[in-house]
Amino acid sequence: MNTTTAPVSLREHVVPVEAGAHVVGAHWLKSTLALALADGRVLRWSDGALDSAEVHAGGILCTCSDGERLITGGDDGRVVATSADGATTEIARDEKRRWVDAVTVSGSGSIAWNTAKTVHARDDKGKVRSLDVGTTPQGLVFAPKGYRLAIGQMNGVSLWYPATEAKPEFLEWKGAHLDVVWSPDGRFVVSSMPENALHGWRLGEKPSHMRMTGYPAKPRSLSWSHDGLWLASSGADAAIVWPFQGEGPQGKAPRECGARHAKVTRVAFHPKALVLAVGYDDGCILMIRLTDASELLVRPALRDSGITAFAWDKGGKRLAFGTEDGAAGVLTLPAA
Amino acid sequence: MSEKIPVTVLTGYLGAGKTTLLNRILTEDHGKKFAVIVNEFGEAGIDGDLVVGADEEVFEMNNGCICCTVRGDLIRILDGLMKRKGKFDAIIVETTGLADPAPVAQTFFVDQDVGDATKLDAVITVTDAKWLKDRLKDAPEAKNQIAFADVIVLNKVDLVTAEELASVESAIRAINPYAKLHRTERCALPIDQLLDRNAFDLDRILDIEPDFLESGHHHHHSDEVRSMSFTIPGDVDPEKFMPWINDISQAQGPNILRSKGILAFKGEPRRFVFQGVHMILDGDLQRDWKADETRSSRLVIIGRDLNENELRQGFEACAA
Numbered sequence A: 001m002n003t004t005t006a007p008v009s010l011r012e013h014v015v016p017v018e019a020g021a022h023v024v025g026a027h028w029l030k031s032t033l034a035l036a037l038a039d040g041r042v043l044r045w046s047d048g049a050l051d052s053a054e055v056h057a058g059g060i061l062c063t064c065s066d067g068e069r070l071i072t073g074g075d076d077g078r079v080v081a082t083s084a085d086g087a088t089t090e091i092a093r094d095e096k097r098r099w100v101d102a103v104t105v106s107g108s109g110s111i112a113w114n115t116a117k118t119v120h121a122r123d124d125k126g127k128v129r130s131l132d133v134g135t136t137p138q139g140l141v142f143a144p145k146g147y148r149l150a151i152g153q154m155n156g157v158s159l160w161y162p163a164t165e166a167k168p169e170f171l172e173w174k175g176a177h178l179d180v181v182w183s184p185d186g187r188f189v190v191s192s193m194p195e196n197a198l199h200g201w202r203l204g205e206k207p208s209h210m211r212m213t214g215y216p217a218k219p220r221s222l223s224w225s226h227d228g229l230w231l232a233s234s235g236a237d238a239a240i241v242w243p244f245q246g247e248g249p250q251g252k253a254p255r256e257c258g259a260r261h262a263k264v265t266r267v268a269f270h271p272k273a274l275v276l277a278v279g280y281d282d283g284c285i286l287m288i289r290l291t292d293a294s295e296l297l298v299r300p301a302l303r304d305s306g307i308t309a310f311a312w313d314k315g316g317k318r319l320a321f322g323t324e325d326g327a328a329g330v331l332t333l334p335a336a
Numbered sequence B: 001m002s003e004k005i006p007v008t009v010l011t012g013y014l015g016a017g018k019t020t021l022l023n024r025i026l027t028e029d030h031g032k033k034f035a036v037i038v039n040e041f042g043e044a045g046i047d048g049d050l051v052v053g054a055d056e057e058v059f060e061m062n063n064g065c066i067c068c069t070v071r072g073d074l075i076r077i078l079d080g081l082m083k084r085k086g087k088f089d090a091i092i093v094e095t096t097g098l099a100d101p102a103p104v105a106q107t108f109f110v111d112q113d114v115g116d117a118t119k120l121d122a123v124i125t126v127t128d129a130k131w132l133k134d135r136l137k138d139a140p141e142a143k144n145q146i147a148f149a150d151v152i153v154l155n156k157v158d159l160v161t162a163e164e165l166a167s168v169e170s171a172i173r174a175i176n177p178y179a180k181l182h183r184t185e186r187c188a189l190p191i192d193q194l195l196d197r198n199a200f201d202l203d204r205i206l207d208i209e210p211d212f213l214e215s216g217h218h219h220h221h222s223d224e225v226r227s228m229s230f231t232i233p234g235d236v237d238p239e240k241f242m243p244w245i246n247d248i249s250q251a252q253g254p255n256i257l258r259s260k261g262i263l264a265f266k267g268e269p270r271r272f273v274f275q276g277v278h279m280i281l282d283g284d285l286q287r288d289w290k291a292d293e294t295r296s297s298r299l300v301i302i303g304r305d306l307n308e309n310e311l312r313q314g315f316e317a318c319a320a
Helices: B018-028 B073-081 B101-108 B112-117 B132-138 B140-148 B162-175 B203-205 B236-254 B307-314
Strands: A012-019 A023-029 A032-037 A039-045 A049-054 A060-065 A069-074 A078-083 A088-093 A103-105 A111-115 A118-122 A128-132 A139-142 A149-160 A169-178 A178-181 A188-193 A196-200 A208-212 A222-224 A230-233 A239-243 A255-257 A264-267 A275-280 A287-288 A294-300 A308-313 A318-323 A327-332 B007-013 B034-038 B050-053 B058-060 B067-071 B089-094 B118-128 B150-157 B180-183 B226-232 B255-264 B269-278 B280-288 B295-305
Touching: A023 A060, A023 A069, A023 A318, A023 B050, A032 B058, A039 A327, A049 A230, A060 A103, A060 B295, A069 A103, A078 A111, A088 A111, A088 A118, A088 A264, A088 A294, A088 B101, A103 A139, A111 A139, A111 A318, A118 A149, A128 A149, A128 B162, A139 A178, A169 A188, A169 A196, A169 B058, A178 B018, A188 A208, A188 B269, A196 B140, A208 A275, A208 B307, A222 B073, A230 A264, A239 A264, A239 A275, A264 B269, A275 A318, A287 B007, A294 A327, B007 B018, B007 B101, B018 B034, B018 B050, B018 B089, B034 B073, B050 B073, B058 B073, B058 B118, B067 B073, B067 B101, B073 B089, B073 B112, B101 B112, B101 B280, B112 B118, B118 B132, B118 B140, B132 B140, B132 B162, B140 B162, B140 B255, B150 B162, B162 B180, B162 B226, B203 B269, B226 B307, B236 B269, B236 B307
Parallel strands: A023 A308, B007 B089, B007 B118, B034 B050, B034 B089, B118 B150, B150 B180
Antiparallel strands: A012 A327, A023 A032, A032 A039, A039 A049, A060 A069, A069 A078, A078 A088, A103 A111, A111 A118, A118 A128, A139 A149, A149 A169, A178 A188, A188 A196, A196 A208, A222 A230, A230 A239, A239 A255, A264 A275, A275 A287, A287 A294, A308 A318, A318 A327, B058 B067, B226 B295, B255 B269, B255 B295, B269 B280
């Protein structure tokens, strides 16, 4: 089996976690791993001890975390926060039971979500403001600093200050916009599109466009490097990593990391180093160091077990993953 | 890749009996579990396990093509449902009476994630024997729904005379001669006539009734939705046919509602089958022509404002 190109393996450092249902999202609440499952349960794992609770009546559709709480949106029309000890708080409930397709949380604890075509933003004191955006937003993200929300919608991205009466700024680009990310330095907003492309804006007096195309599938997973200089994306048979030094990636070629005969479904940058976790639709996980493109195998390919969720813990010592067939696991990096 | 979940699209003008049919499908003793996506959530009184309200959100793609549209709400809902594979065996999408079926059908061709996880089984259109002819006069949606159908449930036949029934059937056949047509009272018909049709499966395109292919000679005004069929008794040259079909779907795609074809390519032992929705075409080489089968090339187009003679001459010029 050993050839010169076979990646060195980290497999023996992975502890399996039996999740039992499609893992929608994985997040570390300090040392507790919280897994949001498509059957409505939230599973908590802490060094081998498992505990699960039914948090949504139906499925969980979207998740986010501020490191203290797991926030989930469900097809029961509810937004719920679960803390590391398992205590749950209902943040919102839609009377008509409309799906909550997107949730996001800011560093200061503000939460935003959608019900149908309306976006709701709840500041850290609990005051909720709503904005009708005309189409169902699937991408919501707070600015890295300040109480400002980017909303991916039809034909562009809105930038909204929920605490003011000001009309949102609209970054227009024809077509549907799905997921949205904001660069750590606040200079760039990037969205994924059903045309198998990313579209970005360099913010400023006159926002300028960035087009990142050539994906065979929709790039639905986006991750910034800790220094904000690289944006990794899924949607191809390798992780596509765009350079955001200076004016951004226009006119520059992206890095392609971990090319295999499978589609990349999730990417997650290490929180402190230029190391990228790459998950594929065939269940394989590779760890790739950008500096020398060296690859480590975390999980071998496993039929029907495509990677659906990644979470690095805050210190970057542990990587959790979840899959579509209900498998999950925690990789603890060996001490160097 | 695991098994794709079949999706049945249920359409029909307001009051034709969609909800009656849906309730029949859901309550019949078939042992299957369905996820149901409905536009008029809450009004139907559906006895289903998993009922989701959709809001008919059409996404135009940014490629500048007005006929390449997909249903954004459908993509989102199917994506959510796919996370719960194993909870249901099939999906039924009920669209409103005013909905255009094209963006629904195109969603399964254009969106790769949807296409990987699900397959469009058939478009079923419920029509009202008493009022359909009026709707065909005043409602373009009703024509589109007939044109798109793989299965037509001609309901309320007990409310019309034999002559009226014959007249409404011929109006339907002028638009769409190849759909399976069932006459019903209160939508009573066996579920196996509706589900697992594989109508969008390229392998099943030969289910087009051969008789109907030869009966397309109706005289109508050019702005009406109608079908036309063309046959070349032998092979076609793929070097001529492929550019031609691409050209007409690019130029006339917005007016072509559906197209289907089975072709004998020169020197190719396998049948080439294709189908399309507007300008989106899906085609492949399928099984071998059988020894007792006559190699011939056939094409059916349903659309509006199409020049039949021009299309016929164009197709015939592709003969090998």
